[in-house]
Amino acid sequence: MAWSGRRAMLLTTTLLLAAALSESCDPGDLVQGCRVEGPNYCVCGLGCRTSFSYATREQCLTASRGERGDPCSSQPCRHHSYCTQIIADPGYQCFCDGTGYYGRHCELSE
Missing domain, CATH: 2.10.25.10 (Laminin)
Known part of the structure; x- marks a missing residue:
C-alpha cells in the first residue's frame, strides 16, 4: 500500500511534531520557522523558538551564507x-x- 494523500500528510505531521517535542520546549514556544544547519543550508519546520529563529527560508539562507554570520x-x-x-x-x-x-x-x- 502506497503512502499518499492524507496518510502521508498525517505521518509527516506526526513525525514533525514528535521531533519538535523532543527538543523539550514549552508548547507555547513551538514555532514554524527555519534554522541554519550549515553553509547555504537551512532546515524549516516546527520547532522550539530558540532553535528555529528565522521566520522565513530567505532570512535563514542569508544567515547561512555568512552575510550575517553565526x-x-x-x-x-x-x-x-x-x-x-x-x-x-x-x-x-x-x-x-x-x-x-x-x-x-x-x-x-x-
Whole structure:
C-alpha cells in the first residue's frame, strides 16, 4: 500500500511534531520557522523558538551564507548559558536559566 494523500500528510505531521517535542520546549514556544544547519543550508519546520529563529527560508539562507554570520560561533554567552540566533541586533540572545547568572551575556551573578 502506497503512502499518499492524507496518510502521508498525517505521518509527516506526526513525525514533525514528535521531533519538535523532543527538543523539550514549552508548547507555547513551538514555532514554524527555519534554522541554519550549515553553509547555504537551512532546515524549516516546527520547532522550539530558540532553535528555529528565522521566520522565513530567505532570512535563514542569508544567515547561512555568512552575510550575517553565526553570532553564536564566537561564544558570547558565558557560564554555560545557551546562545541562540535571532533576527534583531546583535543577532543572538543568551538564555541564562539555571546558571545563577543574568545579563546580556549571563555575566552578572544573581
